[in-house]
Amino acid sequence: MNRSPRIASLLVLAALAACSRSEEKPPEVIRPVLSMVVEPKTIETFGFAGSVEPQYSADLAFRLLGRVVSRDVRVGDLVTKGTTIAALDPTALDLAVQASKADLSNAQAQFINAAASEDRQRQLLASANTSQATFDAAKQARQAAEAGVERANAALAKSQEQLG
Template sequence: MNRLPRIAPLLALLALAGCSRSEEKPPEIVRPVLSVVIEPKTVETFGFAGSVEPQYSADLAFRLLGRVVSRDVKVGDLVTKGTTIAALDPTALELAVQASKADLSNAQAQFANAAASEERQRALLASANTSQSVFDAAQQARQAAAAGVERANAALAKSQEQLGYARLFSDFDGVVTAVGAEVGQTVSPGQTIVTVARTDPREAVVDIPDQLTGD
C-alpha cells in the first residue's frame, strides 16, 4: 500500500526531465566574418590635346591629264553623292567623240556596200553568172566591214567614256576637308583635287605618351 506514493514523485521527475530535453535549442552556427582592408591610394589624372576627325574620307582625282576649268566646291562645303566637284577642259575629248562618230558612220556605210555586193554576187552565183571565188571575196569583204563597224563602236564608246572622266563627282555625302588643285592648273591622273570626308561616324584622335600606354 505504501509503494504507490513513492513511485509517483519519481514519475514526475522523469516527466520534467523529458520536457527539459525537448525544449533545448540546437547550438547556433558561428559564421566567419570577412573583412577588407581599405588603403588610401593616389589617383592621377591626365589631360591631352586631341581632335575629332571623320572616320572615313576619300581623295577625289581625275583619271585623265588635263587643265582644270572649274572647281565648284571649297573647304567646308557640304556635298551629296553625285555632286559635281570639278571639271577638266573637254575640248579635245569632245573632238575625239566627234571623230569617233564620223568613223562609225563611215564604217557603217562600208558595211552596207559590202553587204549589198555580197547579195549581188550570191544571186549571180546562183545563176552561174559569176565564180565561187568572186563570191567568196565579196563575202570576206562583208565580214571585214562588219568587224570595222564593231571597232568603230568600241572606239566611240571609249571616247565617250573618256569625255565622262572630264567631270569629277562625289561618291558619297560628306564635307570637303581639303583642296588640292585650283582652276587653271594642269593636273595629272590620280592627283588629288579635293578630299571629302563623311560627316558620320567620327573618331577622337589623341596623342598619348608611350610610357602611359605601355607600348
C-alpha cells in the same frame, strides 16, 4: 657858348649812327663732308648636291589626257574619296566623241556597201556568172565591214564614257 648845343647834337647824331641796324649777313658755316671708302665684299657661296623630298606623297594616275582648267584643292588640304581635285577642258573629249560618231557613220556606210556587194555576188554565183573566189572575197569584205562597225561602236562608247 653856343658850342654846347652843337656838341650835344653831334653826340646824339653819333649815338644814333652807332645804333643803326646792320644788314650784313653772318658768314656761312662750312659743313664738313663725311666720306667712306666702300670696298666690295666677297660673298662665299657653297654648293651641295642632294635631293629634296616631301614628307608625304601620293602617286596619282589619270585615265584621261587633257588641259587642266581648274584645281579645286591646295597643297595641304585634306581630301576624301569622291572629292573633285581638278577639272579638265572637255573640248578635246567633245571632239573625240564627234570623231567617233563620224567613224561609226563611215563604218556603217562601208558595211551597207559590202553587204550589197555580197548579195550581188551571191546572185551571180547562183547563176554561175562569177567565181567562188570573187564571192568569198565579197563575203570577207562584208565581215570586215561588220567588224569595223563593232569597233566604231566600241570607240564611240569609250569616248562618250570618257566625256562623262
